[in-house]
Amino acid sequence: xxxxxxxxxxxxxxxxxxxxxxxxxxxxxxxxxxxxxxxxxxxxxxxxxxxxxxxxxxxxxxxxxxxxxxxxxxxxxxxxxxxxxxxxxxxxxxxxxxxxxxxxxxxxxxxxxxxxxxxxxxxxxxxxxxxxxxxxxxxxxxxxxxxxxxxxxxxxxxxxxxxxxxxxxxxxxxxxxxxxxxxxxxxxxxxxxxxxxxxxxxxxxxxxxxxxxxxxxxxxxxxxxxxxxxxxxxxxxxxxxxxxxxxxxxxxxxxxxxxxxxxxxxxxxxxxxxxxxxxxxxxxxxxxxxxxxxxxxxxxxx
Numbered sequence: 062x063x064x065x066x067x068x069x070x071x072x073x074x075x076x077x078x079x080x081x082x083x084x085x086x087x088x089x090x091x092x093x094x095x096x097x098x099x100x101x102x103x104x105x106x107x108x109x110x111x112x113x114x115x116x117x118x119x120x121x122x123x124x125x126x127x128x129x130x131x132x133x134x135x136x137x138x139x140x141x142x143x144x145x146x147x148x149x150x151x152x153x154x155x156x157x158x159x160x161x162x163x164x165x166x167x168x169x170x171x172x173x174x175x176x177x178x179x180x181x182x183x184x185x186x187x188x189x190x191x192x193x194x195x196x197x198x199x200x201x202x203x204x205x206x207x208x209x210x211x212x213x214x215x216x217x218x219x220x221x222x223x224x225x226x227x228x229x230x231x232x233x234x235x236x237x238x239x240x241x242x243x244x245x246x247x248x249x250x251x252x253x254x255x256x257x258x259x260x261x262x263x264x265x266x267x268x269x270x271x272x273x274x275x276x277x278x279x280x281x282x283x284x285x286x287x288x289x290x291x292x293x294x295x296x297x298x299x300x301x302x303x304x305x306x307x308x309x310x311x312x313x314x315x316x317x318x319x320x321x322x323x324x325x326x327x328x329x330x331x332x333x334x335x336x337x338x339x340x341x342x343x344x345x346x347x348x349x350x351x352x353x354x355x356x357x358x359x360x361x362x363x
Contacts, residue, residue: 063089064303065132067173069164070139071095074180076104077292078136083108086117087299092128093121095139126167134299135168137179137191142286150182150238151360157181158190165194176302176333179204180295184237185313186361188322192315200334204313206324207233207241208294211311213276214243217269222250222258231255232311233273234346235323235353242349243273244342298329305331309338319354321361 066088068075075095082088095101101123108121122128129135139160144152161181168177177197179188188204195202210233215226231248235241245266248255259266280287301308307330314327314334326338342350 065090065092065134066299067092067094067129067132067135069094069135069137069168070181071097071101071104072138072140073142073286073288074140074291075136075138077288078138078180078295079104079108081292081296082299083111083117083119084115085296085300087296087303088119090120090132091122092125092132093123094126095124098124126171129168129171129173132173133175134302135173135175135177136295136299137164137177137181137187139164140181142182142281145182145281150184151186153182154186154360157187161187161190162194165191169195175201176331177202178295178298178302179313180291182237183357183360185322185324185357188313189315189361192322198333199315200332202315203298203329203333204237204322204324205291205294205298206237206313206322207235207311208298208324209277209291210237210241210273210324212290212294214248214269214273217272217276218248218250218255221264221269224250232324232326232340234311234325235350236357237313237324238356239274240349240353240356241274241324242346242353243270244340244346246343246346247340301329302331302333307335316354319351321354321357323350323354323357325350 068079071093093101105121105123140153141156181187184204192202214233215229218229219226229250233241233243277287307328309326310329311324311326313322313324315322327334328336
């Protein structure tokens with residue numbers, strides 16, 4: 062069975078996601094769509110030139126929404142990160158809101174019935190809009206959410222304790238934005254709760270908060286965009302969906318309790334959100350999650 066994936070938005074993120082999917086062998090048929098015809102045409106040719114030296118062959122189609130009809134997954138990567146220069150992802154809302162209607166309409170018209178993965182910021186609001194505009198089931202519309210923020214937390218904690226970030230367990234929750242937070246009660250390293258390790262080593266968990274929360278801004282300031290971290294997160298999510306792995310991931314999914322899309326662990330597989338997980342958070346963390354949900358809902362109205 063071939064894997065067909067569409068990527069809408071061929072900027073820094075979209076093209077990096079395309080490259081990772083091609084190199085990893087996770088895609089057989091790729092549909093690249095972007096309003097900048099010269100850029101998407103150039104990338105198609107560049108990928109074709111790479112093919113003779115790559116392990117996997119990929120068939121590429123550009124700027125054809127009708128080709129999305131039998132796609133397994135569509136990835137929304139369009140946006141304008143320059144608007145986020147101040148570190149606020151909702152700064153992209155107006156720009157992206159003006160474009161999502163036509164894009165969602167074209168997706169719907171194509172007859173697409175797979176899993177839609179949103180990267181486009183502000184991702185929780187955009188994921189919600191995609192679900193409403195396409196009419197796809199809520200479980201089939203997923204945002205990358207705090208999958209990247211959680212990776213940043215694992216990198217910061219792993220660096221502090223000199224362990225591989227993949228050996229760090231735990232989650233960042235809420236908005237993929239400034240109201241997100243690390244649920245320290247969920248974080249475990251070296252088979253110990255991080256709260257215990259921090260106490261043993263006489264440092265405060267709060268010392269890592271800014272590094273985790275504003276890691277994206279550090280990257281942005283250095284090169285005016287971010288791409289590798291989010292592309293790795295999307296590639297992992299795509300692999301989880303394609304292989305029906307039923308993996309627990311902190312992605313943006315619809316939370317009935319809060320009445321919005323936000324990041325909270327869920328079991329992900331070929332049918333999208335297979336099952337929602339229930340964490341035992343502290344009272345303070347519950348309040349932070351409620352506040353983050355309120356932020357998403359409030360700012361989405363702008």
